[in-house]
Amino acid sequence: MTTKTDFEPLSKAVLEGLGGADNVSSVTHCATRLRFKIKDACKVNDSKIEDTAGVIALMKAGGQHQIVIGNDVPFAYDAVVSLPGMATKGAKGAAVEDSDEDNGEKPNAFNAFIQLISSLFTPILWPLAGIALVKAFLSAGTNLGWFDTESTNYIVFAALADGLFFFLPMFLAVTAARRFKMNEFIAMATVAPLVYPSIIGLASVDADLKLLGIPLTAMDYSSSVIPAIVTVWLASYVQHYCEKILPSAVRNFMTPVLVLLIMVPIVLLTVGPLTMKLAAWISAGVAWLFQVAPWLAGGLLGAFWQVLVIFGLHWGFVPIFLNDIANLGHSAMMAPLQAAVMAQAAAVTAVALRSHLPARRKLAGPSAVSGILAGVTEPAIYGINLPLKVPFYAGVVGGAVGGIIIGLAGVSFNSFTFPSLLAFPAALGEGNFLMFVIGTIIAMVIAFVGTWILLPRAERREEEAKAAKAAAELEATEGDDNTAAATEDASSDTVLIPVNGTVIPLDEVEDKVFASGAMGESIAVEPSNGQVLAPVSGKVIAAPKSGHAVGIKSAGGVETLVHVGIDTVQMDGEGFTPHVTVGDHVQAGQPIVDVDLDAVAKAGYKATTLLIVTNSKKLSTVEHLAQPGLVVAGEPGLRAAK
Template sequence: MGSVNYRTLAEDILQEVGGEQNVTSATHCATRLRLKLRDESKADKAAIEKLPGVITVMQAGGQYQVVIGNNVPTVYAELGKISKLTDDRLAGADAPAGGNIFNRFIDLISSIFQPVLWPLAGAGLLKAFLSMATQFGWLAAESQTYVILAAAADALFYFLPMFLAITAAKRFRTNQFTSMAIAGALVYPSIIALAATGEPVAFAGLPVVLMNYTSSVIPIIVAVWLQSHLERFLAKVLPDAIRNFSVPLLTILVMVPLVLMTVGPVTTYAAQGISSGVNAIFGIAPWLAGAILGGFWQVFVLFGLHWGLVPVMVNDLTTQGYSLLTGPLLAAVLSQAAAALAVAIRSHSDARREVAATGSLSGFLAGITEPVIYGVNLPLKKPFYFGIAGGVVGGAIAAAGGSAANAFVFPSLLALPAYTAVGNFTLQLIGTAVAVAIAFTLTFFFGPRESADAVSPAATTGGAPVPAVPGATSGAAQASTATLTGVVDVLSPVAGRAVPLADVQDKVFSSGAMGQGVGIVPSDGRIYSPITGTVQVAMKTGHAYGIKSAEGVEALVHIGIDTVKLGGRGFTAEVTRGQQVRAGDLIAVVDPDVVAEAGYDLTTVLVVTNTKELTAVVPVASGTVAHGDPALTVQV
C-alpha cells in the first residue's frame, strides 16, 4: 500500500459516499475511516472497496466504516485538507490520551510546547553562558554587547505567549495570526506598563485587574482555545461577503478584553492568596513555608501564579535588602534540573537525552527550566513529581536556616554568591544538595526508562540490524522477537485466554481482512508491546497501537471491540507515535471495570496487518497465556 496516493484516495472516498454534503461527521480509529452519512443509499460500497488502499467497507453502529489499515491517519489528514469534516491538525490522531483530566492536560501542554523546545533550550544555554560571562568578569552587564546578547537570549522567554499562540492555534485548529494578535496584546508595552503601575484600570467602565503576561503559559493557551470556539461560531453565522475580515475583527475585539478581564483577575487573586498564605506561614513555621515554595514554585510558574510572589520579593529586597521567599527557590529549580539530568543519563531515547542534557545544563547554570519542564519532566510525569519531592525537602532545610538572597537573581548555581550574606549558607547548600540528590536518585532508579531510538549495532542478521534485546518481562517472555532464521515471534501483548481470530466479535478482524492474528480475553489491564520496533500508530483514545519491527512486521494491538467510542475514558497510553519500543515494554494501561460498565467487549486483538507481504503468519497461542508468550510466528 506504499504506492497509494492518499490524497487521491481521500478524494475518491468522499466522492463515492455522496460528497461532503452527504457526510455529517468524520472520525477514525486505528484501522477505519468512520463516516456518518445523511443518506447511505448515496454511497457506492462496491466502488469504494475497489479503490487502491481500501480493504473493505462495513456499515455498523450508524457508521459507514471504510477499512484502510495502519495508514488511515494519513487518509484522514488528507480528508481534512480537501474538506471541513475533520477536527484535528497537530497530530491529534496520534497524540496519547490519558484516562484522566490531568494526563490530558499534560499531553496538551507538551504538544503545544514541542515545536519550540529546541529554541527554548538554545536560548536557555545562551542565558547560562551570559550569566557565566558576567559572573566571571568576562563581559560587563552594562556593555552594549551584553545588552544585544541578552535581548537575543531573553526574547523567546519574554514573548513566549506569542510563540505558544502559533502552536496552540494549530492544536485547536484556529487562525494562528489572530492568535498571535491576541498574544501580542497581552504583552504589549502599554499593557505591561498599566499592570506595573498598580493603579485601577477600567475597560468601558468595567474594572480590569491586570497581570504581567510576559513569559506566561496558561493564559494564552486558554485564550486560543476560546478563540477556536468563537471563530467557528462566527464563521457559521456571518455572511460570506464579510466573513474574511469580520471573523478576525470580532474575535480580536472580543477575546482581548475578555482575557484581560477574566484570566488576569483569576490569576492575580489566586497569586495574591498564595503570596499572603506563604508569607503568613513564614512567620509561624519557616520550614513549612520553605517546603511549599520549594515544592510548588515550578507549579506556580506553570500557571503564572508566581507573579503574586515576585512583587513581594522585590519589595523585601528594596526595604530590607533581602527576601526570605527566595531561599527555597534554589532547591525548587535545581531539583527539576537534577531530575532532567537523570533522564539524560538513564533514557535510551537519543532525542529525549539531548533535550534533557542541554536543558539541565541551562537549569543548573542559569535557572532556566522551561526546556526540561515542558520537554522532559512534565511529559514523563514522574521526573516532575520527583523534582517536586526534592524541592519540598530542600526548600524546608534552606528556609529553616533563614537563607535568603540579597539580590534579585535567577535561582542557579551561578547565583549562589547572592545567598551567602543572609541566614545560614551551610544549610542552604545542604538543602540544595539534598534536593538535587532526591530528584536525581528517584528519577534515576524509578523514573520511566524509555526505549532506544535506534537498533543495536551489535546484533545483525545478514548485515541488517536487529533490534536490541529486551530483558524478560514475564516468566515466559522471550529475549528477542527475531531469530537468525528469518522467523519473528510476535508475543502476546496481555495475559489472558487466547481465542481464534474467527471468534472475535468484529467482522473486520474475524474475517482476516486486517491480516492474520489472534484474540486474547485479558485477565488484567496492562498491555505490552508484542514486538521490538517503532510505534507508528498511537491512537489519542489510547485503545490501539501499531508497531513496525526492523524486519518489516507490522503488528496492530487493538484493545477491546468498539472501545474507540469511549473516547479515551479508562485508557492510559504509555507510548507515543515515533517512539522506539522493545518487546515486553508497557504500551498502555486499561481499566477493565470502565470498559465493562460501558458494555464493551475487552477482547484484545493482535494482528499482523501486512500479512499479505510476508511469507507466513501462523497463530500459536492457545488457552491461557502470559504476556510475553509467543502468540504468532511470522516468516519474513
C-alpha cells in the first residue's frame, strides 16, 4: 500500500531542485500535480526535477512550477509539506493566483496586455454590468418622463447607479494593487486624491494653476480608468524601493508617507493629464472611424466581436468603453456589439428548438437564456455554436449585417452594460433608436433562420460520419481474429468515453503535459453537457474535494483518470458536484461528477475533459477506439489489456 513514506526521496529531490524551502512561496496539488509557486526561477534546476524517479513531467504554467506525479499525488504532497520549512507553505486545495512573473517566463507583449486587462476588470465586471442595468433603466425612465429627477427617490437610486462608476478609480486601485503586488490601502490612498472633491473642482477653475511652481493641468478624474492603473503601477515600484531601503523602525509608517508625497504630485502633473489625453486620442480615432464609415465600423464589430471573445481579446476594449462613457457620456463602440451577442444567442436558440439530440437541446436551452437575458454567450459558443460550426457562422453573418445597420443609426450606449435584451434602455440617448432595434432584430433573424435551415444537414453529416466510423471499426474487427479474440479476453478492459461531446486531437489540448501524453494513453473531449460518467467498473482511488477529477482502478488492474477541464483545480470546487469518494465501488457508466460548464467558462477555464489510462506503461496494450468527432458518453474509447 502506498504511503507518504514512499515519496520521501522524491519530495526531497524535488525540493532541492526547486532551490530549497526558502525559494518556495507555496505548494498545493490537484488530481495529478504538485503545484509550486517559487520566488526565484533562476535557482530552479529543471533537469534535477525531471530526472527524479516518480516525476512524470515538469511544466511551467499559470505562474507555477507544476510537477506531474499521477494518482498518488496526495502522498507526494504530504511528504513535501512534512519536510523542514514546508509545513506553513502548504495550501491544499487552494486556488493559487496567477502570476506571469513567478515562473520566470515572460509572455509576449500582446498576451501580457490582455492578461493585465483581464486581471484588473474581472473582479468588478459583474458589479459593473449589473449596476449598469439600473443606470440604463433610470436613463430610459428619465428620457420617457417617468421619473422626477428632483425627487429623493431618484437621487438615491441615481447614486446607487452612479456610485461605482464615479469612484471607479478606487476600485481599480484595489485590483491593480493585487496585480502589481502593492499594498492595497497604500494604492487606494495614492489614487484617492484623483477623486477628491476639491481636486475635481480645480478642473472648472478658469485660471493658470501651478503645483510646486510647475504648471498644473487640472482634470476631472472621476470614473476614469487609465490614470488609476498607471498610478498604481508606478507607485508599486516606489513602495518596493522604500521597503527595501528604509530601516525597520520607520518602514511601516514612512513607506506610505513617501509613496504619497512622491506619487501624488507626479500623477497630477504628468501621469494624469498624459493618460487622459492618450485615452482621448484613442477614443477620437474610434469616433473618426464611426464618422467616416460608420457602417464599416459597426459591421466589423458586429462580425468579429465574438471571435475576440473566444480568444479573450475583448478585454482590451473595456478600458476604451469605460473611458468613453466617463468622458463623453456614451460609447459608440458598444452599440454594434448588441448585434453580435444577440445573433449568437438567436443561433443557439434555433439549436435548442431544432436539434433532434436531447443532450444538445438540454445544453442549448440554458445557453440561449443566458445569452439573451444576460449577454453571456460563452456557454453557447463553446458548447454548441463552435462545435457545430453552422450556428457560429450564422451568428457572425447576422452580427455583421446588424452591426452595419446599428453603425448607420449612430446609436451609442450611455452606460457600461452587457449587450443583451435588458440593455436596450442604454441605447436611448444617442442616434436612431428604432434603427438600433431593427438592426438587432435583423441580426437575430439571420442567425436563427440560417441555423434553423442548415442545422439538420450539419447534424446529418455528423451522424453519417459517426456511422461510417462505426462500420469501419466493425469491419476491421470482423476481419481480424486477433482483435476479436482480444475483445473477448477477460483480461482486457474497455474504457468508456465519460462525457458527451467532441473528441479532439490530443495535441490540441491547452496543457503541455496532457497534450504530450506523458501521463498515459489519453483521449480529449470537448464536453457538450456537464454529466461525467465512470469509464470503467472498479474502485475509486482518487477523488479530490474540488471534484474536477476522479481516478478509478478496474478489477483487471487498469487505472483510469477522468480530469475535467484545464487548471480547473483553481476553481476550488465551485461548479463541481462530485458523487463519489475514495473507496467507493462504481459501475461503468455510473455518474461520478456533475460540472457546471457555464461556471467553468465564466471562470475563464477550458472544460476539455481528459480520459487517461495512467498505468499505460505497465499494460501490454492500450488500443484507441474513439476517433476525432462527435461522441456520446458510454461509447468505447480505449481498450486496455494487462
